[in-house]
Amino acid sequence: MKIKVINPNTTIAMTKGIEEAAKSAARSDTQILAVSPKMGPVSIESYYDEYLSIPGVIEEVIKGEEEGVDAFVIACYGDPGLHAAREVTDKPVVGIAEASVYLASILAARFSVVTVLPRIKTMLEELVDSYGMHKRVVNIRTTPMGVLDFERDPEAGMELLRLEGRKAVEEDHAEAILLGCAGMAEFADSLEKELGVPVIDGVVAAVKFAESIVDLGKKTSKLKTYKYPEKKEYIGKLASFGYSSIKK
Structure with a gap:
């Protein structure tokens, strides 16, 4: 196909x-x-x-x-x-957002999204609500990096995702993490090993x-x-x- x-x-x-x-x-x-x-x-x-x-x-x-x-x-x-x-x-x-929230809903009861700039938080809250997942997505966590910043400086991007992912598990009690940008796929496996919960890339x-x-x-x-x-x-x-x- x-x-x-x-x-x-x-x-x-x-x-x-x-x-x-x-x-x-x-x-x-x-x-x-x-x-x-x-x-x-x-x-x-x-x-x-x-x-x-x-x-x-x-x-x-x-x-x-x-x-x-x-x-x-x-x-x-x-x-x-x-x-x-x-x-x-x-x-x-x-x-990819649709796919990630539906997959996460099979793997975990509660999950958080970790994404880019704070200004898109409301956009993603509305999107999650449109998919009927507002009760399952316990938080949408943002970072100070834009979409292309993750391309330019993946090490800094990884550190921010690690920090927010850990907060999501410890503070949100999230049982899975969704990476809220198509350019974050390379971080998924390492984060999953570190955080001990499913980390889902939407493209995959x-x-x-x-x-x-x-x-x-x-x-x-x-x-x-x-x-x-x-x-x-x-x-x-x-x-x-x-x-x-x-x-x-």
């Missing part, structure tokens, strides 16, 4: 790291196609960034229909464009969910909510997103 992993930001170095994480989890017969959109922010750390990344995500999903893709992974912890992406394809589309979780859904032969429901968008014209910079661009 072929899984397209879309990094919604445009930083290619980060996409390479995401690709490595995805391939480390994928089966030998699964092809990973990791991409960044041709338009969008270099990192996603606000509502503004998130919303402006969505057209690029949708464009990559539409292209995936012609690339023979069997499933898609949206590799940003805000899951930007997840529901819209499901409207333009019948293939499974999995968000999403790839395994995508493989399982494809193996089961399931596709996105087109009955109502995720049916293809209504036929209409888009103008200006969004003209290319008109109805005719969607391959059904």
